[in-house]
Amino acid sequence: MQNFDAATVTYKFLAPFRGEAVSPPPVWLMRQAGRYLPEYRATRAEAGSFLDLCYNPKLAAEVTLQPIRRYGFDASILFSDILVVPDALGQSVRFAEGEGPRLDPIRDVAGLARLDLSKTGSKFALVWETVARLRQDLPPETCLIGFCGAPWTVATYMVEGRGSSDQAEARSWAYRDPDGFAQLIEVLTDASITYLSGQIEAGANVLQIFDSWAGSLAEDEFERWVIAPTTKIVRALRARYPHVPIMGFPKGATSQLKSFVAATGVDGVSCDTSCPLSIMRDVADAGKVVQGNLDPLLLVAGGAALDRRVDEILAALKGRPFIFNLGHGIVPETPPEHVAQLVKRVRRGA
Amino acid sequence: MQNFDAATVTYKFLAPFRGEAVSPPPVWLMRQAGRYLPEYRATRAEAGSFLDLCYNPKLAAEVTLQPIRRYGFDASILFSDILVVPDALGQSVRFAEGEGPRLDPIRDVAGLARLDLSKTGSKFALVWETVARLRQDLPPETCLIGFCGAPWTVATYMVEGRGSSDQAEARSWAYRDPDGFAQLIEVLTDASITYLSGQIEAGANVLQIFDSWAGSLAEDEFERWVIAPTTKIVRALRARYPHVPIMGFPKGATSQLKSFVAATGVDGVSCDTSCPLSIMRDVADAGKVVQGNLDPLLLVAGGAALDRRVDEILAALKGRPFIFNLGHGIVPETPPEHVAQLVKRVRRGA
Numbered sequence: 001m002q003n004f005d006a007a008t009v010t011y012k013f014l015a016p017f018r019g020e021a022v023s024p025p026p027v028w029l030m031r032q033a034g035r036y037l038p039e040y041r042a043t044r045a046e047a048g049s050f051l052d053l054c055y056n057p058k059l060a061a062e063v064t065l066q067p068i069r070r071y072g073f074d075a076s077i078l079f080s081d082i083l084v085v086p087d088a089l090g091q092s093v094r095f096a097e098g099e100g101p102r103l104d105p106i107r108d109v110a111g112l113a114r115l116d117l118s119k120t121g122s123k124f125a126l127v128w129e130t131v132a133r134l135r136q137d138l139p140p141e142t143c144l145i146g147f148c149g150a151p152w153t154v155a156t157y158m159v160e161g162r163g164s165s166d167q168a169e170a171r172s173w174a175y176r177d178p179d180g181f182a183q184l185i186e187v188l189t190d191a192s193i194t195y196l197s198g199q200i201e202a203g204a205n206v207l208q209i210f211d212s213w214a215g216s217l218a219e220d221e222f223e224r225w226v227i228a229p230t231t232k233i234v235r236a237l238r239a240r241y242p243h244v245p246i247m248g249f250p251k252g253a254t255s256q257l258k259s260f261v262a263a264t265g266v267d268g269v270s271c272d273t274s275c276p277l278s279i280m281r282d283v284a285d286a287g288k289v290v291q292g293n294l295d296p297l298l299l300v301a302g303g304a305a306l307d308r309r310v311d312e313i314l315a316a317l318k319g320r321p322f323i324f325n326l327g328h329g330i331v332p333e334t335p336p337e338h339v340a341q342l343v344k345r346v347r348r349g350a
Numbered sequence: 351m352q353n354f355d356a357a358t359v360t361y362k363f364l365a366p367f368r369g370e371a372v373s374p375p376p377v378w379l380m381r382q383a384g385r386y387l388p389e390y391r392a393t394r395a396e397a398g399s400f401l402d403l404c405y406n407p408k409l410a411a412e413v414t415l416q417p418i419r420r421y422g423f424d425a426s427i428l429f430s431d432i433l434v435v436p437d438a439l440g441q442s443v444r445f446a447e448g449e450g451p452r453l454d455p456i457r458d459v460a461g462l463a464r465l466d467l468s469k470t471g472s473k474f475a476l477v478w479e480t481v482a483r484l485r486q487d488l489p490p491e492t493c494l495i496g497f498c499g500a501p502w503t504v505a506t507y508m509v510e511g512r513g514s515s516d517q518a519e520a521r522s523w524a525y526r527d528p529d530g531f532a533q534l535i536e537v538l539t540d541a542s543i544t545y546l547s548g549q550i551e552a553g554a555n556v557l558q559i560f561d562s563w564a565g566s567l568a569e570d571e572f573e574r575w576v577i578a579p580t581t582k583i584v585r586a587l588r589a590r591y592p593h594v595p596i597m598g599f600p601k602g603a604t605s606q607l608k609s610f611v612a613a614t615g616v617d618g619v620s621c622d623t624s625c626p627l628s629i630m631r632d633v634a635d636a637g638k639v640v641q642g643n644l645d646p647l648l649l650v651a652g653g654a655a656l657d658r659r660v661d662e663i664l665a666a667l668k669g670r671p672f673i674f675n676l677g678h679g680i681v682p683e684t685p686p687e688h689v690a691q692l693v694k695r696v697r698r699g700a
Contacts, residue, residue: 165515168647168681175651215565215602218645218677219626220659252565255604255629276569279605295568297518301525309570327568331518 013143016321026074031329032067050095057129075143082149088123105161109180135203146204150211151188215252273327277316284320291323302338363493366671376424381679382417400445407479432499438473455511459530485553496554500561501538501579565602623677627666634670641673652688
């Protein structure tokens with residue numbers, strides 16, 4: 001557990017990172033700024049493409065603030081996308097309406113020539129400006145989370161050219177030519193450090209590294225492509241910004257969560273929906289912050305079953321360094337009133 | 351650990367189920383009969399649709415035998431599909447070329463009226479005939495594995511109408527109307543017991559229950575939709591056929607593997623590629639058979655890295671009740687000579 005300095009102690013959200021269990025726990029939701037909110041859809045329509053929105057500091061800050069106004073979450077997460085990094089590196093990203101991201105895939109070492117770390121500044125600067133606006137416009141008690149995608153997960157999109165259910169192209173490259181693939185991971189690791197450093201400089205109070213596809217790797221590959229680059233990022237940031245806590249999210253890799261936490265030195269982890277509460281307790285008892293892990297589909301369903309599961313999660317983590325969250329991002333079908341029900345339930349005091 | 355009777359002891363494949371570690375271990379590969387083999391593609395072209403092949407005892411037996419002729423695996427697995435069960439129940443299944451399965455989805459209790467357990471016999475009988483042919487045509491030392499999809503996984507296809515990456519429709523129904531969804535699971539559980547019993551009667555020596563989408567469930571849902579129906583199937587079959595070992599495969603649910611094994615009473619489990627070898631060892635040390643877990647993509651890549659990982663897996667499980675296998679099904683791009691390399695490496699004596 002790090003000692004986070006006095007400049008940040010006003011945020012209730014950061015209490016768990018100082019080893020304090022607060023009751024009720026802090027609460028935020030992954031993708032809390034998003035399509036389930038009518039005000040988001042209105043701003044989105046104004047912005048142009050999805051990436052236009054990510055690169056528009058005024059509008060990106062606006063959508064980030066929307067759920068804070070509605071629900072008063074304890075933390076706000078920068079509205080952006082994990083694919084800003086490859087886009088800024090020169091592998092341009094498109095989002096077709098109703099489809100996922102599309103990139104011209106990079107499938108071998110030769111393709112790395114398309115990436116240029118020195119050119120990321122102009123696009124990163126737009127995101128950093130969003131962060132700066134947010135830190136100014138957010139309520140003083142609301143913590144601001146910066147983020148990036150982990151190198152492995154970002155690489156899977158760059159190599160596949162899109163999302164995929166099995167990350168086969170990236171995993172295959174890594175088997176076929178591990179040294180070449182390592183170069184891609186290294187570029188991403190360095191870009192992530194630059195990107196996150198800028199977010200901290202602009203006002204981010206805490207960071208989260210999203211590794212959405214960490215669960216598809218065999219353990220030796222997990223060690224090389226998830227643990228090693230994450231460790232490098234954590235060390236580099238910790239050296240410069242010891243007061244900023246860093247959370248990991250190796251989604252789908254629950255069985256390797258404890259070794260991930262121990263090896264990378266992250267201050268906390270997000271736990272996905274399938275993570276047993278007993279494992280969350282174990283990680284918390286090892287002195288790390290855990291957040292999670294309500295099923296976003298139960299938030300869609302709502303009702304008494306939602307309250308019941310919220311209570312179960314609260315009871316299981318009571319007295320431990322815990323932040324209430326979903327296990328995955330909120331889905332567009334979520335009724336906004338169910339989010340209100342959730343926040344009320346969490347805050348009624350566990 | 352069950353006592354499997356003397357009728358089955360001739361199969362080397364079953365030695366681990368008697369608690370015996372054999373060196374080299376038995377070996378088979380998930381989807382060992384499949385598109386990576388030119389002789390499979392030839393038979394497939396002859397058969398008509400994919401389901402036509404599943405329901406053609408002569409041709410289904412032929413494709414099942416093909417990899418045994420090439421590689422002499424210790425076990426043969428019935429060539430069929432987990433969607434035979436809904437198809438036989440009356441929710442007809444189509445496989446469009448190059449796409450996955452398509453079904454007219456069942457999304458609520460009213461849709462269950464389309465299913466009729468009493469009508470499954472005619473289609474199940476074709477599969478049972480395949481099993482009977484196989485038991486006659488296989489080399490006497492080759493164990494025959496029967497299988498079905500687990501109720502949860504089969505239900506996800508029935509509710510979605512196709513494969514999906516998050517099983518959202520099925521999970522949502524289960525949240526919205528758990529008692530209604532339980533009726534679907536119950537029909538599938540009963541159909542699976544009938545289907546597997548017939549496979550045993552026809553000559554299957556061991557069974558595997560594939561729960562490919564077990565990993566998407568929160569732990570309380572996992573308990574209800576994965577553990578409970580699997581337990582019911584295991585108990586029903588064990589009561590009638592105590593000499594037939596049953597393996598589970600709750601894919602993606604490694605963090606709940608130990609409780610799955612303990613609660614369901616399966617004799618062994620398949621472990622997916624992301625399962626750490628230490629967890630496989632723990633399960634084996636608890637007296638259960640483990641099989642796995644080489645990455646199918648490493649089998650595509652081949653070379654020295656393949657040999658190295660095979661050796662690591664063998665070394666980690668040496669002296670324990672272990673069956674060598676992949677962590678997922680073999681992929682169509684696999685060079686057949688890499689499979690030969692793999693089998694040779696496993697058998698050179700760990």
